[in-house]
Amino acid sequence: MGPTCVGQGVPRKEGEAKVAGRAAYVDDLRLPGMLHGVTVRSTAARGRILAVGFGDGIPWDELVVVTARDVPGVNHVTLLDTDQPCLADGVVNHWDEPVVLLAHADRHLLEEARRRVHVEVEPLPAVLTIEDSLECRTVVWGKDNVFADYRVERGDPDGARRAAVHVVVGVYRTGAQEQLYIETQGVIAVPEPEGGISVHGSMQCPYYVQKALGPILGLPPERVRVVQTVTGGGFGGKEEYPSMIAAHAALLARKARRPVKLVYDREEDIQATTKRHPSRTWHRTAVDAEGRLLAMEVDFVIDGGAYKTLSPVVLSRGLIHSTGPYRCENVRLRGRAVATSAPPHGAFRGFGAPQSIFAVERHLDRVARDLGLDPVELRRRNFLHRGDRTAVGQEVREEPDMEGLMEKALEESDYRARRVACRRARERPGETVRRGVGLAAFYHGSGFTGSGEVHLASVASLECGPEGRVEVQASSTEIGQGTSTILAQITAGALGVDYRLVEVAPPDTDRVPDSGPTVASRTCMVVGRLVERCAGQALEVLRAEGLLPGGGHDDAQFVEACRVWCARHGPLRTHARYEPPPGIRWDPERFQGDAYGAYSWAVYVARVAVDTLTWETRVEDLVAVQEVGRAVHPLLAAGQVEGGVAQGVGFALYEKVVWRGGRVANARMTDYVMPTSEDAPPIRVHFVERPYAHGPSGAKGLGELPMDGPAPAIIAAVEDATGAALDSVPLLPEDLMVAMEGVIESR
Amino acid sequence: MRAYLPAYHAEVPGSLRAALETMAREPGVWTPLAGGTDIMVLLAAGRLPPGKYLSIRGLPELSGIREEQGAVVLGALTTYREVRRSAMLGRRYPMLCLAAAASGAAAIQNRGTLGGNIVNGSPAADTPPALLCYDAELELISMATVRRVPYDGFHTGYKTMDLRPGELVRSVRLPARAEGAGALHYYRKVGTRSAQAISKVVFAALGSMEGGRVRACRIALGSVAPTVLRCRRTEGVVTGLPLDPARRREAAAVLRTEIAPIDDIRSTRAYRERVARNLLDDFLARLAATGGPGD
Numbered sequence A: 001m002g003p004t005c006v007g008q009g010v011p012r013k014e015g016e017a018k019v020a021g022r023a024a025y026v027d028d029l030r031l032p033g034m035l036h037g038v039t040v041r042s043t044a045a046r047g048r049i050l051a052v053g054f055g056d057g058i059p060w061d062e063l064v065v066v067t068a069r070d071v072p073g074v075n076h077v078t079l080l081d082t083d084q085p086c087l088a089d090g091v092v093n094h095w096d097e098p099v100v101l102l103a104h105a106d107r108h109l110l111e112e113a114r115r116r117v118h119v120e121v122e123p124l125p126a127v128l129t130i131e132d133s134l135e136c137r138t139v140v141w142g143k144d145n146v147f148a149d150y151r152v153e154r155g156d157p158d159g160a161r162r163a164a165v166h167v168v169v170g171v172y173r174t175g176a177q178e179q180l181y182i183e184t185q186g187v188i189a190v191p192e193p194e195g196g197i198s199v200h201g202s203m204q205c206p207y208y209v210q211k212a213l214g215p216i217l218g219l220p221p222e223r224v225r226v227v228q229t230v231t232g233g234g235f236g237g238k239e240e241y242p243s244m245i246a247a248h249a250a251l252l253a254r255k256a257r258r259p260v261k262l263v264y265d266r267e268e269d270i271q272a273t274t275k276r277h278p279s280r281t282w283h284r285t286a287v288d289a290e291g292r293l294l295a296m297e298v299d300f301v302i303d304g305g306a307y308k309t310l311s312p313v314v315l316s317r318g319l320i321h322s323t324g325p326y327r328c329e330n331v332r333l334r335g336r337a338v339a340t341s342a343p344p345h346g347a348f349r350g351f352g353a354p355q356s357i358f359a360v361e362r363h364l365d366r367v368a369r370d371l372g373l374d375p376v377e378l379r380r381r382n383f384l385h386r387g388d389r390t391a392v393g394q395e396v397r398e399e400p401d402m403e404g405l406m407e408k409a410l411e412e413s414d415y416r417a418r419r420v421a422c423r424r425a426r427e428r429p430g431e432t433v434r435r436g437v438g439l440a441a442f443y444h445g446s447g448f449t450g451s452g453e454v455h456l457a458s459v460a461s462l463e464c465g466p467e468g469r470v471e472v473q474a475s476s477t478e479i480g481q482g483t484s485t486i487l488a489q490i491t492a493g494a495l496g497v498d499y500r501l502v503e504v505a506p507p508d509t510d511r512v513p514d515s516g517p518t519v520a521s522r523t524c525m526v527v528g529r530l531v532e533r534c535a536g537q538a539l540e541v542l543r544a545e546g547l548l549p550g551g552g553h554d555d556a557q558f559v560e561a562c563r564v565w566c567a568r569h570g571p572l573r574t575h576a577r578y579e580p581p582p583g584i585r586w587d588p589e590r591f592q593g594d595a596y597g598a599y600s601w602a603v604y605v606a607r608v609a610v611d612t613l614t615w616e617t618r619v620e621d622l623v624a625v626q627e628v629g630r631a632v633h634p635l636l637a638a639g640q641v642e643g644g645v646a647q648g649v650g651f652a653l654y655e656k657v658v659w660r661g662g663r664v665a666n667a668r669m670t671d672y673v674m675p676t677s678e679d680a681p682p683i684r685v686h687f688v689e690r691p692y693a694h695g696p697s698g699a700k701g702l703g704e705l706p707m708d709g710p711a712p713a714i715i716a717a718v719e720d721a722t723g724a725a726l727d728s729v730p731l732l733p734e735d736l737m738v739a740m741e742g743v744i745e746s747r
Numbered sequence B: 001m002r003a004y005l006p007a008y009h010a011e012v013p014g015s016l017r018a019a020l021e022t023m024a025r026e027p028g029v030w031t032p033l034a035g036g037t038d039i040m041v042l043l044a045a046g047r048l049p050p051g052k053y054l055s056i057r058g059l060p061e062l063s064g065i066r067e068e069q070g071a072v073v074l075g076a077l078t079t080y081r082e083v084r085r086s087a088m089l090g091r092r093y094p095m096l097c098l099a100a101a102a103s104g105a106a107a108i109q110n111r112g113t114l115g116g117n118i119v120n121g122s123p124a125a126d127t128p129p130a131l132l133c134y135d136a137e138l139e140l141i142s143m144a145t146v147r148r149v150p151y152d153g154f155h156t157g158y159k160t161m162d163l164r165p166g167e168l169v170r171s172v173r174l175p176a177r178a179e180g181a182g183a184l185h186y187y188r189k190v191g192t193r194s195a196q197a198i199s200k201v202v203f204a205a206l207g208s209m210e211g212g213r214v215r216a217c218r219i220a221l222g223s224v225a226p227t228v229l230r231c232r233r234t235e236g237v238v239t240g241l242p243l244d245p246a247r248r249r250e251a252a253a254v255l256r257t258e259i260a261p262i263d264d265i266r267s268t269r270a271y272r273e274r275v276a277r278n279l280l281d282d283f284l285a286r287l288a289a290t291g292g293p294g295d
């Protein structure tokens, strides 16, 4: 057995094709007889559709036109609920809701046609903010605008608060954020014989699309084939929305009896598809004289937009992370996902946790400030240790050693000396630039929340061919994060063979089992583990047949063993189904128990410079220290952290969705200001490796974690630099100006 | 691509003369297309008026940077990249180079032109405040006439300007400077991010001191009014006088009455106004610190 490739920076499986330009994204594909599709959308936040008019000058009989009436099955996109129509019928509940679909071979004519369709809407009162929604003067969903309402209580928070020395209250907010994957949403639907359909597109979750399409088209799942094409990023934005666009393309293709391609441009993508849920979090925290947390009360509210989609699950992850990696015996948490007239908010890297972690980390800084304690010291006194319980009562089974991570982060960033130096510099007269440092400590649960993984019951399989070629079969998608590479590494490592012998099958519902969606930091830890088990079984089978020695083998022996096996029995196939780690239990009724199989832990430190003439903030340095079990591919892992930090910088300082009457007013990259590489700080990534017993080769989840820390660390640093009390993101220079008025005189 | 392409017609003339002839035949019908970095954005968004477009890119008569009796003449097709790379401009008109370096990013700098930046008429454009401080003149050419106009005053309102049907900007002329070597060139682009950004405030100022007094001072701003703006009344507050704090405050107060910023999707009126005043004050403080000859 050669040295394992786990832990090595092997070449990406799909890297060469991408770099050489051979990778075919959906918009690169052209099928014979293919039409293009476009979507006509609502032009009001809420209202009754009075009429749909088709203007002059367009040869309408040449176009394929689809409305709600053309939906053969149910007119809703199945997710947690069935409230979201596939095409608006009679009423619209948000701006840019799909109403009419058009298809034609000439995409220029199609654009002209789209402009001539007039959807006449009689407006109804809309709900534009979390506050409006909670007030319930206008009800836009159900009886009370509430999609989900969860409560958690442990210990005696009231008693603890009454006995406390200090009680600190704060309210924190986060804004919507656009995923901005490089490749916009797109699919091609192809009619198949006997009414079946196949869909090829950019997506994270092929089986979600299959599940949604069947009922809409009135087809059993086996007649709906979903194939993922090379995908240019997702970040959660291609978790639920592809079901919608796939359904639209499929409806057009069925009516046209021809393939139909539907690809959004950036403006439509920003305007119509999901974004991170805006949030508002209230904290009331009781502490003793030493700063120990006696009671934590949290009221966490997220804006779900017009339909339920995934909001309840986003809410539960957010709520579970809302008290941070801290020990507190007395907690009362309430979480609500509420309806507004915004386009539905959805999955985005972190899935509710970046919102609630921003709040708790800012709040702890406020507690420290009120107590006159150093933020580092306050955290040190309250970190979770082995044997402690989290807010939902999960016992921490392995020592997280948050102190160790924090110490490493402080050292790498030279935090203590910098803090002093920044303060001294601020006292010098005439300085227009002020510097500050800040930190955030946090954790992130890997895999689905609660019993999610048990319900998913994911399956992966493996096939060894006669030449010793191994194929990994899973529906987990490569979306730029490295799925194909790490699944191949884990498999090669477990089989004890060269990485190059292993390939990962393209996700295609006709060919691969349902290994669950590519979300929730679960691909490496959960699916990787399935794949590792498949490989272990294959070895056992070959050994039992006497084709491989028990002690170890080289590639040649493995190839020979496969050849013989295949000659005798045909290809060697193994599969594995998810089994929870021993002792994991979750009670969804009481919202108590083991919320996640494992957590990754981290401490980030940011240093910023604030120009007091313009209130512009520049992040000058960001140190990211994390423990994610084992890093299967250290280079890809570091890339995940760097990307997450850059997105976090955007979330903190740049990316503001400007809403006007429920519509996105800045739906272009000119005005939706994502940071450029010039705006990103040097990102210094450190992994502390502690192999996790139930992860493949010791790995836990990583994808979402780096989204959680930058915003609170950066805003803490801005607060350190300016002295202003800062409690919301994004914090644009305009906002900082307002916050600093009265704090310092501009020169 | 949201435009209906068949509604657009484009031609590539072989020479400046051919271009001017085409424009003269149908005055007001043809729109020049230079680097296309403003026009193509509108086309993709479906917001470019259908009609006839004339590609002037590559016409030698509109290209190149040359010195002419102490002045510098930049062809309208001069790109940001060419501006950035000119050591002579860097020495003599450094704010123009800073503006070019702060515009878009590499790809835009390779294609975008000075003439396009001017005629696009955006109040948020980044080179005009520098051009205003350097007292630039424009040379406008049509089949019938050639005229030279001061750049200050060229823009008559939001996206309107003193450019006649059939006329092209041939060149931008920067006169020899009179302030001398000790002058302070102060340029700040306050954009939404470090690159690929539309300005929220652009501030350019040029000043020199003599004997403790302001000898000359020119101040121009972008993104604070319907057009880019030379702030002559603010200049008047300080010119010929010493720069004590009271004078600086007065200048800031006058600047406030000279600009008319608005709230939009990129920023707020209050922010633009405060930043403009802060930058003015910073400029004047630095200018005062230069002292100047005879101090």
Ligand SMILES: Cc1cc2nc3c(=O)[nH]c(=O)nc-3n(C[C@H](O)[C@H](O)[C@H](O)COP(=O)(O)OP(=O)(O)OC[C@H]3O[C@@H](n4cnc5c(N)ncnc54)[C@H](O)[C@@H]3O)c2cc1C
Pocket (backbone or CB within 6 Å): B031, B032, B033, B034, B035, B036, B037, B038, B039, B040, B041, B056, B062, B076, B077, B102, B103, B104, B105, B108, B111, B112, B113, B114, B115, B116, B117, B118, B119, B120, B124, B125, B126, B127, B167, B168, B169, B170, B196, B197, B198
């Ligand atoms: C990604 C991006 C980033 C950008 N960043 C910046 C920035 O930071 N700062 C900034 O100021 N601008 C920026 N711009 C805008 C644009 O690049 C500039 O305004 C550029 O200078 C336009 O020049 P052009 O040659 O490309 O103009 P074109 O698009 O070809 O033309 C613009 C207008 O000028 C007219 N025109 C052009 N040349 C002449 C001429 N010689 N005579 C008469 N009329 C003429 C055209 O008819 C048209 O109306 C950016 C654009 C993009 C797409």
